[in-house]
Amino acid sequence: MAALKGLAGQILRVDLTSGSITKEPTPEDVFAGYIGARGVGAYLLLKELKPHTDPLGPDNKLIFLTGPVEGTLAPGANKITVTFRSPLTGTYFFSLCGGHLAPEVKFAGYDGIIIEGRGDHPVYLWIDDDRVTLKDASHLWGKLTHATEDAIRAELKDEAIRVACIGPAGEKLSRFACIQSDYHREFGRGGAGAVMGSKNLKAIAVRGSGSIEVADPAALEALAEKTYSILAGNLKARARRHYGTPEMVDGTNGLGYWGTRNFSSGYFEEANKINAASMKENIFVGHISCYACPIACGKVSYIKEGPYAGTMIEGPEFESAGLLGANCGVADLAALVKAVEICDTYGLDTMSAGAVASLAMECYEKGIITSRDTGGLDLRFGNGAALVALMEKIVRREGIGDLLAEGSKRAAEKLGVPELAMQVKGQEFATYDPRGCKGMGLGYAISPKGAHHMIAPTMGAETAGDGSKRFEYKGKAALVRETQFLLAVVDSLSLCSSMRFALGLKEQIELYRAVSGLALDEAGAMLIGEKITNLERLFNQREGFDRKDDYLPPRMLKEKMPTGPSQGHLVELDPMLDEYYDLMGWDRQGRPTAEKLAALGLAHLWREVS
Known part of the structure; x- marks a missing residue:
């Protein structure tokens, strides 16, 4: 032990x-x-x-x-x-x-x-x-x-x-x-x-048949009871328990930043057909919980009739509903569930699968590809049956599915339309359109993994109150930086991010101290979050990544949001990047400076691996 x-x-x-x-x-x-x-x-x-x-x-x-x-x-x-x-x-x-x-x-x-x-x-x-x-x-x-x-x-x-x-x-x-x-x-x-x-x-x-020894069992038990009590009364946690992650559909779409039709828009007119209320009424049949989780956000869905009758999954999760649903213009719940089932059983990321499908749909509608390329599929936005058939092609690498299985960046480059791939560093967007939530745009750009929403999920803070903060870009670098450090701590503790409904940084560190016996405080935890962020940056720097790779697709920078509550907005990325690099102690190319690395105690590690 x-x-x-x-x-x-x-x-x-x-x-x-x-x-x-x-x-x-x-x-x-x-x-x-x-x-x-x-x-x-x-x-x-x-x-x-x-x-x-x-x-x-x-x-x-x-x-x-x-x-x-x-x-x-x-x-x-x-x-x-x-x-x-x-x-x-x-x-x-x-x-x-x-x-x-x-x-x-x-x-x-x-x-x-x-x-x-x-x-x-x-x-x-x-x-x-x-x-x-x-x-x-x-x-x-x-x-x-x-x-x-x-x-x-x-x-x-x-x-x-x-x-x-x-x-x-x-x-x-x-x-x-x-x-x-x-x-x-x-x-x-x-x-x-x-x-x-x-x-x-x-x-x-x-x-496994063993157990884990903790430093202070009594303190841990008291903290756990307190957390359960807070979660039981937290409105967000209760909504998550009742509806699962799709409880986010109405709020995101209602503010006009739910990626729609390959992010050509941020508002899906048929969202009510695939939102939490519709899922609850039409397909939800049970609940599933992860280990030690009181929320049980997993929802079992079952299709009772139609061509996909008998299909059962856990989900669709919010991100799957967004990328396979709204972003493909698909409002058919049964087709959405079937598309998720194909991805789950063949072992494919539903988010990237939805993103490459929406890319193919836009290319089809613009005549870049035709039914000859799609094997006869009518890949117009909104065609749920075609979406399901396309998933089958992708998971089997058949026909156009072989190209799409390479990801949207490679596929779009091969098709001669790299600007239509909604990705950063090759990783496809999550379901949030950053033109309606600009801190998320910066988060996508600087993420070491590409356009990943959980590196710095600022959407909650940005949409609080009257929601107007989401259109500001000045000051967003500080929010992204702080959120990034906080999530690095959450992920290192291996807590589900939903626990943040009840556990702020203070409470998370109290749990850590009760388990480990180490006297870590909040400031120390944030410093560790900063060190982790810089380690991740150093790996990518070693592989040749820098500011040129902290980009957003031209659509986010040049095409104003055409409809919905976020209409008229773009993402002002460059000034946010400059501000972020300054706050991080990185140079204008996004590389950690020698002074910053020395301050974090990482200079020796960089010398070892460079």
Whole structure:
């Protein structure tokens, strides 16, 4: 057991090339310095990955890490992080997954799993407490994700085993393939599933029977009870429990920044057909909760009739409804659910899938591609049946689906219309149109992962009150910076971001102290968040990324929002970038200065890896 409380005490390292499996002591100094999961992952990837590593080559790594408060009474402590170099963006990347995988890994005795190398045939990793083996997975290759989970549990004769696996999309190296766990939880963005597929690793199965020691059990119990009480009375948390994440549809669309028809607009006229109320009335049949979560935002949906009758999923989540729904002009709930099911079972990120579909639809409507290119599909915006058929092509890499599986940046460049890809660094936008929420535009641009909404989710602060702050651009750099540091702490603790309804930074650090026994304060936590942000920037700088890559598509900068409550607005990116770089202590090209690195104690690390 680790001396630093809250840790299991070991890191599992698996070399698929040699088949060797080793157990290393958890680097407690690194966990103390970077809290856990995201922070430790950034540190290890920068230290261990050679410059310019091929994201789909054997030298790339998948670094799965947990946080210190997981496996305890801490509410919402259920995220596990995988860190890697993305085949979609070429950047540093981390992806989060909820459900029950993270605590199971810790109960098995590990704070993380590092996967490296490439097997010469398909395998899966079986972790049964201290017994760890690689098992042949040739019979599983080609199976869908749900079938893979079922087959592994049957083979190992235990229905309680937790499984993370890839589907055919990962095997076929789709650049935005994801890793599925608990059927409907995903390491969603950036292509972790493709990296796993490139390594011939079909799945990771875990069974743990241990427990996690905490420093102050009484204090942790009191904090947990307080958090549950706050969440029970919090209106936002109650809405999330009742409706799931789609509770955000009406507010986002109502303010006119819900990405619509490949972000040609921010207002979807048929949003009422795919909003939370419509889902609740027409398709929701149950609730699902992640480990230690009192909100239970997961909603089970079932299609009762029509061509997709019998389809059942968890979701659609807000982002899936946005990218596969509004952004494709699709208001058909049944088609939306079916599109999500295809992505889930084949192992594909629903957000990027919706983004590439909307790109193809705009190209179709503009005559850039025709029915000859689409295999006869009528890819006009709003055609739900065509959306479903297109998802089938993408997950199988058939016809135009083969091109779209490369991601919107590569696809748009191949089609000669790079300006129509709504992406940053190769990562497609989340569902928020930054012309109606300008801090999100800066957040997309500076994100180390590309256009990811949870690097600096400023939308809540920007739309508070009368909502007019969202149109301001001066001062947004400070908001983005602070939010970015806060989220780095949340992700390193491995808390679900929904816990922020009840847990501010003060309360999060109280949980951390009760678990770990370390005397971290709020200022110290924010400093760690700043260090993590700079580590991520240093990785990308090493790979050649700088200000030229902190961009937004021309549509956001030159085409005023045409309709809706955000009509007439653009994103003033350059002045926000200048302000942000100044606040970060970076030069005008977005590179951390020597003085900043020295102040953060990172200068030696940069010298080691540069």
